[in-house]
Amino acid sequence: MKKTSLVVIIFLLGTSFSLFAQEKYPEFKVLTYNIYHGEKPDSLGKPNLDDIANLIILLQPEVVAFQEVDSMTTRSEGIYGKKIDWMAEIGKKTGYRSYFAKAMDYAEGGYGEGILVKKALNYTTLPLPTPVGGEARAAAWSKIELRERRELYFGATHLCHEFPENRLAQVDSMMRYADSLPKPAFWVGDLNFSPESEEYKSISEKWSDAGLVANDSTPTYDSEAGKRIDYVWYDSEHFELVNYQVLDVPFSDHYPVLVTLRLIKPNKE
Numbered sequence: 001m002k003k004t005s006l007v008v009i010i011f012l013l014g015t016s017f018s019l020f021a022q023e024k025y026p027e028f029k030v031l032t033y034n035i036y037h038g039e040k041p042d043s044l045g046k047p048n049l050d051d052i053a054n055l056i057i058l059l060q061p062e063v064v065a066f067q068e069v070d071s072m073t074t075r076s077e078g079i080y081g082k083k084i085d086w087m088a089e090i091g092k093k094t095g096y097r098s099y100f101a102k103a104m105d106y107a108e109g110g111y112g113e114g115i116l117v118k119k120a121l122n123y124t125t126l127p128l129p130t131p132v133g134g135e136a137r138a139a140a141w142s143k144i145e146l147r148e149r150r151e152l153y154f155g156a157t158h159l160c161h162e163f164p165e166n167r168l169a170q171v172d173s174m175m176r177y178a179d180s181l182p183k184p185a186f187w188v189g190d191l192n193f194s195p196e197s198e199e200y201k202s203i204s205e206k207w208s209d210a211g212l213v214a215n216d217s218t219p220t221y222d223s224e225a226g227k228r229i230d231y232v233w234y235d236s237e238h239f240e241l242v243n244y245q246v247l248d249v250p251f252s253d254h255y256p257v258l259v260t261l262r263l264i265k266p267n268k269e
Contacts, residue, residue: 025150026148027261027262031059032256033256035069038086069111072108098114103135113157120143126138126155128159130170137166138157155174157189167199171191183268208239239262
């Protein structure tokens with residue numbers, strides 16, 4: 001299946017396809033995107049900040065998750081001419097509230113996850129386990145509020161790219177944290193595994209993979225293997241899928257995943 005082009009995106013903004021006939025509760029858009037540390041991979045040294053900010057303004061998702069985010073690093077200085085807090089800058093350009101969850105120190109600054117939220121009530125950085133070593137990893141969590149004051153939790157992460165043992169432990173940590181929350185939750189990110197992996201199979205059946213529900217196996221990573229490794233997971237007791245798209249934009253070595261969810265059960269019992 002081909003990725004959705006920008007022309008089609010503009011059309012779909014006004015005529016969103018729905019898998020379900022009747023809207024009972026609020027619908028909202030979720031975007032997850034690995035941004036290649038703020039640099040265009042096919043034009044090294046050129047920033048992608050403005051392009052991604054314009055995409056966010058066009059799509060108007062309720063929440064956005066970014067992976068491979070630099071904050072005040074010498075690497076960002078080489079791209080932007082000065083050290084920048086990438087999340088703070090895109091927050092200013094889009095009007096969203098931004099949060100950076102540092103996973104590790106890097107190049108005189110920090111490296112980790114970033115989230116944009118239209119209305120955030122609080123933020124938390126969750127360190128993730130690395131039982132066999134490798135790079136430190138973290139998740140950004142936020143309590144958010146939709147219209148009609150409906151509260152939810154949103155998690156965003158980037159799992160270990162080296163060791164399946166780490167990814168298994170990190171998935172377990174994400175699920176445990178989500179299960180401990182008092183409100184319905186969904187979580188997203190670049191998980192660095194395919195649907196055929198043991199890590200994928202370890203995820204509890206309570207969590208629905210939006211791509212699987214949509215029967216869409218479009219690759220989310222621009223490589224010869226063409227892997228689907230970026231996901232949106234939601235609790236099907238509380239949410240249902242309205243729309244799923246992998247967007248064909250050239251700003252990173254990944255493609256953004258845009259999902260529309262509907263809240264069908266706003267509270268845990």
